[in-house]
Amino acid sequence: MQLEPNKYVKELTKEKYKYGFTTDVHTDIIEKGLNEDVVRLISAKKGEPEWLLEFRLKAYRHWLTMEMPTWAHLNIPEIDYQAISYYADPTTKKKDGPKSLDEVDPELLKTFNKLGIPLEEQMALSGMAVDAVMDSVSVKTTFKETLMEKGIIFCSISEAVREHPDLVKKYLGSVVGYRDNFFAALNSAVFSDGSFVYIPKGVRCPMELSTYFRINAANTGQFERTLIVADDDSYVSYLEGCTAPMRDENQLHAAIVEIVVMDRAEVKYSTVQNWYPGDAEGKGGVYNFVTKRGNCKGVDSKLSWTQVETGSAITWKYPSCILTGDNSTAEFYSVAVTNNYQQADTGTKMIHIGKNTRSTIVSKGISAGKSQNSYRGLVRVAERAENARNYSQCDSLLLGSQCGAHTFPYMDIHNETAVVEHEATTSKISEDQIFYCNQRGISTEDAVGLIVNGYAKEVLNKLPMEFAVEAQKLLSVSLEGSVG
Amino acid sequence: MKAEQQYIDLFTQYEAMVCQHSAEVLNAPRAQAFAHFEQLGFPTRKLEKYKYTDVSKFFAPDYGLNLNRLAIPVNPYEVFKCDIPNMSTSLYFVVNDAFYTKEQPTGHLPEGVIFGSLKEMAEKNPEFVKNYYGKLADSSKDGVVAFNTMFAQDGVFMYVPKNVVIEKPIQLVNILRADVNFMVNRRIVIVMEDGAQAKLLVCDHAMDNVNFLSTQVIEVFVGENAVFDLYELEETHNSTVRFNYLFVNQEANSNVLLNGMTLHNGTTRNTTEVTLNGRGAEINLCGMAIADREEQVDNHTFIDHKVSDCTSNELFKYVLDDQAVGAFAGKVLVREGAQHTNSQQTNRNICATRDARMYTQPQLEIYADDVKCSHGATVGQLDENALFYMQQRGISLKEARLLLMFAFVNEVIDHIRMDALKERLHLLVEKRFRGELNKCQGCAICK
Secondary structure (H helix, E strand, O other): OOOOOOHHHHHHHHHHHHHOOOOOOOOOEOOOOOOHHHHHHHHHHOOOOHHHHHHHHHHHHHHHOOOOOOOOOOOOOOOOHHHOOOOEOHHHHHHHOOOOHHHOOHHHHHHHHHHOOOHHHHHHHOOOOOOOOOHHHHHHHHHHHHHHHHOOEEEEHHHHHHHOHHHHHHHOOOOOOOOOOHHHHHHHHHOOOOEEEEEOOOOEOOOOOOHHHHHHOOOOOOOOEEEEEEOOOOEEEEEEEOOOOEOOOOOEEOOEEEEEEOOOOEEEEEEEEOEOOOOOOOOOOOEEEEEEEEEEOOOOOEEEEEEEEOOOOEEEEOOEEEEOOOOOEEEEEEEEEEOOOOEEEEOOEEEEOOOOOEEEEEEEEEEEOOOEEEEEEEEEEOOOOOOOEEEEEEEEEEEOOOOEEEEEEEEEEOOOOOEEEEEEEEEEOOHHHHHHHHHOOOOHHHHHHHHHHHHHHHHHOOOOHHHHHHHHHHHHHHOOOOOO | OHHHHHHHHHHHHHHHHHHHOOOHHHHOOHHHHHHHHHHHOOOOOOOHHHOOOOHHHHHOOOOEEOOOOOOOOOOHHHHOOOOOOOOOOEEEEEEOOEEOOOOOOOOOOOOOOEEEEHHHHHHHOHHHHHOOOOOOOOOOOOHHHHHHHHHOOEEEEEEEOOOOEOOOOEEEEEEEOOOOOEEEEEEEEEEEOOOOEEEEEEEEEEOOOOOEEEEEEEEEEEOOOOEEEEEEEEEOOOOEEEEEEEEEEEOOOOEEEEEEEEEEOOEEEEEEEEEEOOOOOEEEEEEEEEEOOOOEEEEEEEEEEOOOOOEEEEEEEEEEOOOOEEEEEEEEEEOOOOOOOEEEEEEEEEEOOOOOEEEEEEEEEEOOOOOEEEEEEEEEOOOHHHHHHHHHOOOOHHHHHHHHHHHHHHHHHOOOOOHHHHHHHHHHHHHHHOOOOOOOOOOOOOO
């Protein structure tokens, strides 16, 4: 894996020392490949302190000793990690974007309209440089003021490293260590940017941290890192991603999300993922290999994951909860839709460590076309986790005879007071239901959308209001062309 | 490869002796199996299939092997008298891995039925046995199966011809008997022709208080419309290690019931793989385990729905006490085109102490859309309300617990299609829960 450090990188690294850390070397994209110099370069470009560079290097060195895991029920073409460019300057990237909506792929616009996305956002999402003229910027500033009044920190992780190094240092890598897994190590070595949220003691975040982020979401890079810390008695609802399809040239996305929930705090994390899934023949598409984990550290803390996964050629992620604090609660609600040649191996892990901890898992898989959709979940009750309670339900819906739906739940119970339940069913949409809708003048395609939405309602209801509506439409759009 | 090396050396040195005391059909695949074993070794816990049982640990100690086939002086009829009451069975014995040929029951089996030593059958009729031996158990896929194929010298061969119905159940008692720590590699081949019907009860007993390790590979071929019941009852002791591999191939409209019950054991690993190869085939796969002290029970099942219109039902129940460890991994595969599959899988477990551990993985892999598949798993305790209710009515807590646990495993016993065996098991299970070893009067084995 270790390649000869190329000249270009060498020069740049030298340069770094010549001009110091703050020099703004204006390079669009650094050359492809990964080695220690690249890691140093990324760190230097971002003007990071020594400890963070050390963290990156440790992660990189550990990554070298690891092999890509193969246990997932996925067919992943070989990934050449030396053929990826690990740093792209986000500010220059936008210049390549289309100048007006006329230049944007009409197919994309059609989907935008179906989803009912406002015009400004359409422009932002198609990669236009609009951030200076958009209304939302002023909105953003207003939001920022409100947040600041409450003492909430919400900024990019690079900014947080500069402004709040103590907080970042304390929590970065505390939930997902760099040794955790192959992609976590890779991300820790080369992470580009992401978000940092800190909610101080006793503060209830007055808004969903979504509206802001949704516009900000574009161009955070392929190795995103999110860190959310909710201090005692606080509450925050955070929404990541976006319902609009993202055209992205980065094939591999290996992000990390870490959440720390302290005493009596509550975090609600919602994801709507609709990356480019590849074309109908299965060519192209994003690989979404994400490590998401929250630690319910404090007593009576609560963490809730909600995800709607419709995009990506391959989705491989398990948003997990470690229930360390006594009486803590975790929830996982998921809808995963795969169509055409998409593959998904997703689920959750619930690790019960504290006493009287509770977890709920509701997973709904929908497979159509020639796709493969797997649920994989772990419920682990540690020896001292008295009175742990878990309920898991995973349902699969099959549309078409060439797709697959799989369930791989694991239950490791080390305590006799635990009550753990798991249920799974697999079914297809019955012809009676379709016929009933047809009789009433609803086309088969609409009927499927209707039934699928009913099926996923339990999960969609958990999404923040505005997104629930969009997610519903998204489900129908994702399944277009899968019937009839 | 430390544990493997001693067996690789042993086989290289004594291959001729192993072959000399066996039949040509059994000898033929040995070299191939040896190559597979050298390549695979014993499965490690890194393999998903063996996540909960560390195989090489059990093979590491020294065991005696009776490669030279010395006769072991024992009269099973003398020591084993606890024939299940009210249940007349055709009773056969296997001592370690040798079929006991003296004093066989006569006139019990219908004409054409064969029940006897595998080695003998393979010598008498090699062409016939060759069609079946090693056809389901693939030594290239599993290190222990390869190991068994390398060393197995004898076992049992059962054949039921077309449309023959054996009314009377056949009982096979496997007796482990040795004066030193001992290893047994046994092989069983069962052939049910089209329309044949039979019931087989296999009981495992360990007679001596030494460490035993047994590997057993059973291959079952079930023809069209055939009905076959296989009950396996393990009542050994805490220093017994058992690796059992059961491979079943079912043709159209066949009906098979497999029930594996572990009442007393040391470490048990049962691997069951069923292939539903013909339309309309039905498999009922059940199992239960009652484990205490440091006993370990690991059941691994795999049901392959290859064609449409098949049914599979799975039910496994565990009661774990003390530091017992239970594991269950069940996978149901519904292949593309296997429409109208009906599959159900249930695993329920009770952990009675805080040191007991349970691992469960009910898995579904489905590639067809018109199917009904479900699985469920629970781990929990006895219902406190029910216990309270019974105590209110003057039943002691201890008794109430027993009653509930008994009712819990009873569901598995209810699947048994032999009334006398059901009754007997009710008794055995009750005794087991009461902590009395299953002593049946006058039986030397259980003393």
